[in-house]
Every structure is written in structure tokens, then in C-alpha cells.
Amino acid sequence: MGLSTFMGLETSLRGLLAQQQALDTTSHNIANASTTGYSRQVAVFQASPAYTMPGVTTAPAGPGQIGTGVDVAGYQRIRDAFLDVQYRAQSMLQGQAQANQDGLQQVQLAFNEPTDSGISSLLSNYWGAWQNLSNNPEDMGTRQALAQSAASLADGFQSLSSQLTTLQSQTAQNVTDQINQVNNLGTQIAQLNLTISKITATGNSPNDLLDQRDLLVDQLSALGNVAVTNGVNGSVDISFGGASLVTAGTSATLAESDLTSLSAGKIQGLITLRDTTIPGYQAQLNTIASTLITKTNAQSAAGFDLNGNAGGAFFTGTDASDIAVNPAMVSNPALIAASATGAVGDAGNALRMADMQTTPTIGSATIDAAYTQLVTQVGADVQQATNQVDTTTALTNALQNQRQSVSGVSLDEEMTNLITFQRGYQASARALSAMDDMLDQLINRTGRVGL
Amino acid sequence: MTARITQGMMNQTLLYDLRNVTTQLSTSEQELSSGYKLNKPSDDPYGASQALKLRADLAANTQYQSNVQDANSWQNVADTALGDIGDSIQRARDLVIQGANDTNDASDRQAIVTELNQLIDSIKTDGNTQYAGRYIFSGTATNTQPYQLGSNDAYSGNTAMITREIGVGVQVAINTPGSSVIGDGTGGLLATLRGIVNDLQSGNTNALSTTDLNALDTANDTLLNARAQVGALSDRLTTASNRLQSTEQSTTQLLSNVQDADMTQVMVNFSTQQAAYQAALRAGAQIIQPSLMDFLST
Numbered sequence: 001m002g003l004s005t006f007m008g009l010e011t012s013l014r015g016l017l018a019q020q021q022a023l024d025t026t027s028h029n030i031a032n033a034s035t036t037g038y039s040r041q042v043a044v045f046q047a048s049p050a051y052t053m054p055g056v057t058t059a060p061a062g063p064g065q066i067g068t069g070v071d072v073a074g075y076q077r078i079r080d081a082f083l084d085v086q087y088r089a090q091s092m093l094q095g096q097a098q099a100n101q102d103g104l105q106q107v108q109l110a111f112n113e114p115t116d117s118g119i120s121s122l123l124s125n126y127w128g129a130w131q132n133l134s135n136n137p138e139d140m141g142t143r144q145a146l147a148q149s150a151a152s153l154a155d156g157f158q159s160l161s162s163q164l165t166t167l168q169s170q171t172a173q174n175v176t177d178q179i180n181q182v183n184n185l186g187t188q189i190a191q192l193n194l195t196i197s198k199i200t201a202t203g204n205s206p207n208d209l210l211d212q213r214d215l216l217v218d219q220l221s222a223l224g225n226v227a228v229t230n231g232v233n234g235s236v237d238i239s240f241g242g243a244s245l246v247t248a249g250t251s252a253t254l255a256e257s258d259l260t261s262l263s264a265g266k267i268q269g270l271i272t273l274r275d276t277t278i279p280g281y282q283a284q285l286n287t288i289a290s291t292l293i294t295k296t297n298a299q300s301a302a303g304f305d306l307n308g309n310a311g312g313a314f315f316t317g318t319d320a321s322d323i324a325v326n327p328a329m330v331s332n333p334a335l336i337a338a339s340a341t342g343a344v345g346d347a348g349n350a351l352r353m354a355d356m357q358t359t360p361t362i363g364s365a366t367i368d369a370a371y372t373q374l375v376t377q378v379g380a381d382v383q384q385a386t387n388q389v390d391t392t393t394a395l396t397n398a399l400q401n402q403r404q405s406v407s408g409v410s411l412d413e414e415m416t417n418l419i420t421f422q423r424g425y426q427a428s429a430r431a432l433s434a435m436d437d438m439l440d441q442l443i444n445r446t447g448r449v450g451l
Numbered sequence: 452m453t454a455r456i457t458q459g460m461m462n463q464t465l466l467y468d469l470r471n472v473t474t475q476l477s478t479s480e481q482e483l484s485s486g487y488k489l490n491k492p493s494d495d496p497y498g499a500s501q502a503l504k505l506r507a508d509l510a511a512n513t514q515y516q517s518n519v520q521d522a523n524s525w526q527n528v529a530d531t532a533l534g535d536i537g538d539s540i541q542r543a544r545d546l547v548i549q550g551a552n553d554t555n556d557a558s559d560r561q562a563i564v565t566e567l568n569q570l571i572d573s574i575k576t577d578g579n580t581q582y583a584g585r586y587i588f589s590g591t592a593t594n595t596q597p598y599q600l601g602s603n604d605a606y607s608g609n610t611a612m613i614t615r616e617i618g619v620g621v622q623v624a625i626n627t628p629g630s631s632v633i634g635d636g637t638g639g640l641l642a643t644l645r646g647i648v649n650d651l652q653s654g655n656t657n658a659l660s661t662t663d664l665n666a667l668d669t670a671n672d673t674l675l676n677a678r679a680q681v682g683a684l685s686d687r688l689t690t691a692s693n694r695l696q697s698t699e700q701s702t703t704q705l706l707s708n709v710q711d712a713d714m715t716q717v718m719v720n721f722s723t724q725q726a727a728y729q730a731a732l733r734a735g736a737q738i739i740q741p742s743l744m745d746f747l748s749t
Contacts, residue, residue, distance in 0.1 A: 033458060108491055113503065114710065120503045124510035131514045131616065135521045138585060138593055343611055345585060345593030351616055357511065358619050368507050376500035379492025386493065397467050401460045408457030415747060 014069030015428030037215030046073035088221035094392035095222035099269030130354035134347035143333030186251035197233035224265030289320035303337030303349030311337020551660035588629030606635035
């Protein structure tokens with residue numbers, strides 16, 4: 001007994017087919033070299049089931065098993081799940097740092113310091129105007145100049161305050177947008193889950209869909225803390241910020257109140273800006289403005305205007321959002337209480353106003369010092385946020401590189417594979433030709449001796 | 452096994468490095484174009500707080516200098532007026548000595564009285580001296596004319612002090628109330644001169660050469676004292692002005708140290724960064740393009 005005459009043809013055919021499939025996979029890799037989130041794939045070769053030579057008396061008998069060629073056992077997706085987890089944790093921190101930095105930089109721009117138009121300079125002008133008035137308490141022009149520089153200062157406070165309010169509401173809008181994005185990603189992941197489990201149920205591995213899903217989870221992880229649990233048939237369950245977002249093929253629509261244990265990420269960064277950082281700056285600015293208002297008005301009440309009447313309120317409003325110069329004083333600067341005694345040439349009250357510049361009024365700080373502290377704090381916060389962004393970006397990049405090292409397509413490698421598989425194909429074809437020659441010899445020439 | 456390096460990794464690393472160098476370049480560029488190394492508080496938060504404080508100090512310093520200037524002008528006007536009054540007193544003294552001479556008859560003394568009355572008005576006019584529209588010998592009632600010409604010698608001003616701030620918490624009184632130098636209807640220089648006129652008219656030559664002359668000398672002493680005070684204050688203001696100017700200089704220097712960019716250093720940094728950027732770009736062009744593909748025959 002022997003083997004089928006045509007067995008060698010089949011073996012070569014298997015070789016040809018397998019090499020071709022490997023070449024197709026290589027082409028697929030090359031085509032997707034720049035696709036975001038793509039993981040390289042490998043056609044896994046496996047020797048096809050061996051043929052056991054049938055024996056006459058006992059089985060097995062004869063020389064043993066003979067190989068029958070090669071099969072492609074599957075297409076493997078090269079990916080390290082551990083690196084995914086690490087990358088996502090870092091990406092979450094990076095997202096938070098980035099959101100924080102973006103917001104703080106806008107706050108810093110709003111402060112517009114150190115320039116000649118910042119509140120710091122406006123304060124200097126304002127104190128100087130009181131000094132000038134103390135030199136010329138009788139002069140209406142000097143009084144008008146004071147009213148104008150006080151109005152500029154009040155405008156400066158109001159403008160900064162309203163810019164901070166705008167930033168805060170923009171941040172709030174951004175939080176809503178980002179949560180919509182979370183829900184949107186959740187819907188896409190749930191849809192992919194459905195398709196993936198259908199394909200997985202048939203025993204196949206939907207590599208490219210898995211890549212797409214992993215990319216969506218990557219995007220999700222920049223927004224907040226994500227927990228991924230493997231479900232049946234390759235689907236995943238995802239919880240975001242402590243709330244269940246995706247369960248197999250269904251996704252929930254989350255609201256901000258659902259995110260009960262948000263630990264980091266872009267959304268957390270935005271919420272901190274909205275609820276803590278910006279209101280904190282605003283509170284400090286309001287303290288400065290309200291101190292200026294109350295101290296100035298108290299001093300004004302202690303003095304007398306040009307007509308010898310007791311001084312009225314110099315500023316109106318209660319904090320940085322509504323501070324303004326009393327309109328009566330602007331239209332009639334004679335009402336500014338420069339005199340401490342009622343005499344027109346006395347400027348004692350104006351001097352006391354000017355001396356407020358060097359008198360501690362907010363704790364142990366002067367108004368100027370309190371404002372400088374606020375600016376310094378904003379600057380230090382931005383600097384710290386920038387450092388955080390630099391660090392987390394470097395780490396995220398390093399992890400992304402590690403992932404790329406495992407999953408990324410190396411064109412050199414693919415080219416080498418291309419040669420290997422192409423040569424393999426050629427060799428299989430050559431084996432087929434050899435077999436063909438042998439059969440030709442057998443069929444057409446055997447038994448025709450002498451012809 | 453060596454680490455697997457893929458084209459994607461090289462792209463990413465190159466991009467990251469290029470971004471870093473570009474950021475540094477843009478920072479240097481901003482420093483060069485603005486001339487400041489401190490463009491935002493986050494560039495150097497401590498430096499920014501120093502810069503804000505120093506700027507405020509500079510503004511206050513400029514203000515104090517302007518206060519000193521104003522006080523000085525005031526003193527100059529006051530000194531001139533007091534000098535004129537001094538001259539009038541000297542003339543009055545000559546007239547008293549002349550009038551005390553018994554050889555004068557009534558008409559001679561009347562001529563002296565006429566001149567004395569003119570001197571009194573002249574002194575009052577000096578007392579009504581204005582600086583920038585303000586009566587400087589009127590206390591804080593600066594829009595009230597302190598003396599009326601003629602027979603009414605009453606002082607309409609007050610004795611309150613006008614102060615100028617010439618440094619943090621340093622205030623100086625710059626005015627001399629007219630009543631303390633020229634006096635009012637009841638005492639002082641004017642009353643003395645009126646007494647002399649009375650004595651001349653009544654022919655009381657004895658009183659002229661004794662009590663009246665003494666009283667006039669006392670009034671002159673008071674005036675000299677007032678002028679000495681004005682002079683001393685002028686000296687003090689000059690000292691203050693010098694001090695403020697030297698403070699301004701050192702504050703400007705400090706501010707420059709904190710906020711101004713060191714152009715040489717920034718230029719060197721800029722060139723280095725530019726070289727690094729170009730090298731990175733060139734390397735990128737070299738690294739990214741070729742692969743095994745370029746060396747395989749078809």
C-alpha cells in the first residue's frame with residue numbers, strides 16, 4: 001500500500017494557499033500602517049493534520065505519519081492588554097492636566113498682567129490720582145481726573161470679573177459637551193459589541209473591529225476613569241466614572257450626576273475648574289473689590305466735599321462684578337470728599353485715601369499686595385499645570401510608543417515578510433512543477449520503452 | 452531581542468520632539484520681540500509678583516516726586532512773598548526812625564503816614580499772594596482772600612496746615628498761615644504798623660523810637676523765623692527729591708532685572724533652538740522616508 005499519487009499536488013496547493021493568505025495579511029498590515037488604533041496581524045501557520053500510513057496487519061504501521069503541508073490556523077491580532085490598561089490610566093491623567101492647563105491659561109490671559117492696562121497699573125493710577133488731588137484739592141480738573149481713573153479701575157475689576165464668569169460658563173458647557181461625547185462613544189462601543197459577539201460566536205476573531213473598539217475605549221479613557229470587563233462572545237462591559245455605560249449591546253445615557261466616582265480625566269479637570277478654581281479666583285477678586293469699596297466709602301464719609309458737606313459714597317456696588325464710581329461724583333467731581341475739615345484747601349481726606357495704598361486692609365496685605373498675590377497664584381497654577389501636562393504627555397507618549405512597539409506596523413518587517421511569503425509561494429509552485437514533471441513521466445512516458 | 456521599532460513610533464517621537472522645539476522657539480521669539488522675559492505670570496510667578504510690586508513702587512515714586520515738585524514751587528512763591536514783606540518792614544523801620552526825629556513837623560509826619568499806609572497795603576497784597584489760583588497764606592481756606600486792602604486788618608483765613616506726602620507716610624506742612632507772620636487786626640505786624648501810624652499822627656515821638664521800634668523788630672524776627680522755616684523745608688524737599696530719584700533708579704534697575712530679557716542670552720538660545728529644530732526636521736526627512744522598500748528591486 002502507498003500514498004495517493006496526487007498527494008504531493010495537494011500538499012503543494014496547501015503551501016500555495018497558505019503563503020498567499022500570509023501575503024494578503026502582510027498587504028493588509030502595510031495598507032493600515034498609518035491607521036490609528038490598528039494592531040498588526042499575523043497569519044498563524046500550522047502544519048496540517050498528518051496522514052498516518054495505513055498498515056497491513058497492525059495500525060499504525062509502516063514508517064509512520066507523513067506531513068500533508070500547512071494550514072493557516074488563524075489571523076492573530078498582536079496586542080498587549082496590560083499596556084492598554086497602563087496607557088489608558090496615563091491618558092486619563094493627561095486629559096485632566098490638559099483641560100486644567102487650557103482653562104487656566106485662559107484665566108491668565110483674562111488677568112492681562114503684567115501690562116500697563118492690567119488692574120495693577122490701574123490701581124497705581126488710582127492712588128496717584130488721589131495724591132494729585134491732595135496737591136490740588138480745589139481744582140475741578142484734578143477731581144475729574146480722579147473720577148476718570150477710578151472709573152477705569154472699576155471697569156478693570158468688572159471686565160475681569162465678567163471674563164471669569166464667562167470662562168466658568170464656557171467650562172460648564174464644555175462639561176456637558178464632554179459627557180455627550182462619553183454617551184456617544186458608549187453608543188458606538190455597544191454597536192461594535194453586537195457585531196463582535198455575532199462574529200465571535202461563529203469562532204472567528206474580528207480583529208479590525210476589536211481595534212476600532214479599543215480605539216473608542218482609548219478616547220473614552222482621556223475623558224475619565226474607565227473600567228473594562230470582558231463579557232461573553234468577545235463583548236465588553238464598560239463603566240465610566242463609577243456608572244455603567246455599556247452592557248454588552250446596550251449603552252446608557254449618563255448625566256453628570258451619574259458620575260459619582262469620577263477620579264480623573266478631562267471631565268474631572270473641567271469640573272474642578274468650574275466648581276473650585278475659577279470661583280476661588282473670583283472670590284479673591286471680590287474680596288479685593290469689596291474691601292476697596294467699603295474702605296473708600298467709609299473714608300469718604302469721614303471727609304467733606306468742596307462745598308463743605310459730608311462726603312457721600314465714592315463707589316457703588318458690592319464686589320468686583322458691579323463696582324462703579326458713584327455717578328453723582330463723575331458728573332459733579334466737587335462732591336469728592338478730599339477735605340478732612342471742610343476747608344477747601346484741606347486735602348487730609350484725599351491723603352488718607354492715597355495712604356490706603358500702603359495700609360494693610362485685607363488681613364496683613366494691602367489691596368495692591370492682595371491683587372499681586374492673586375496674580376502670582378494664577379501664574380503659579382498655570383506653571384504647575386504646564387509641568388503636569390509636560391510630564392503626563394511624556395509618559396503617555398512613552399506608553400503609546402511601547403504599545404506601538406508591540407502592535408504597530410513595521411514596514412521593514414512587513415517587507416521582509418513579503419519576501420519570505422513570496423519566496424515561499426514560489427517554492428511551493430516549484431514543488432508543484434516538480435510533482436507535475438514526475439506525473440508526466442509516469443503517465444506519458446512509463447511503459448513506452450523503445451517507442 | 453531588541454525592542455521592535457516601528458515607523459509609527461518614529462513618526463510620533465519626531466512629532467513630539469518637533470513640537471517641543473517649536474514651543475521653545477516660540478517662547479524665545481516672544482522674548483526677543485517683546486524684550487521681556489516675563490510676558491505672562493506663569494513664565495515666573497515669583498518674578499511676576501516682584502515685577503507688579505516694583506511697578507507700583509515706581510508709580511508711587513513718580514507721584515512722590517511730583518508732590519515734592521509741587522511743594523517746592525509753593526515754597527518758592529512763599530519765599531518771594533515773605534522777602535517782599537521783609538523789604539517793606541525795612542522801609543517801615545527807616546520811616547519810623549525818620550518820624551521819631553523831633554525836627555519833623557506835622558506835614559512831614561503826614562507824608563510818612565501816607566507812605567506807611569501804602570506799605571501796609573503792600574504787605575497785605577503780599578499776604579494775598581496766590582499760587583495756582585490758591586491763596587498761600589490763607590491756611591486751608593485757600594479760596595478765601597486773607598486780607599482786605601484798606602483799614603480792615605482782619606485775617607479771613609485759618610491757621611490749619613496744608614501737607615504734602617513726600618514718601619510713604621512722610622508728610623510735611625508746606626504753608627505759613629498769614630496771621631502768624633503778618634498778624635491780624637489785634638496783633639502782629641499789621642497792628643504794630645497801625646500803632647506807629649497812630650503815634651506819628653499824635654506826635655508821640657518817644658513811643659516811636661522805643662516801643663514801636665522794638666515791636667517792629669519783633670515782627671521782623673517773626674518774619675525771619677518764618678523765612679528760615681521755608682528755607683529749611685526747601686532743603687528738606689531737595690534732599691527728598693534726591694532720595695526719590697536714586698530710589699527710582701535702583702527700582703528701575705531691579706524691575707529691569709526681573710522682567711527684561713537678556714538679549715544676548717535669548718539670541719544664543721534662539722540660535723541653538725533654531726539649529727536643533729532644523730536638525731530635527733532634516734533627521735525626520737531622513738528617517739521617515741526610506742524603508743527596506745527603497746532597497747528592494749521590484
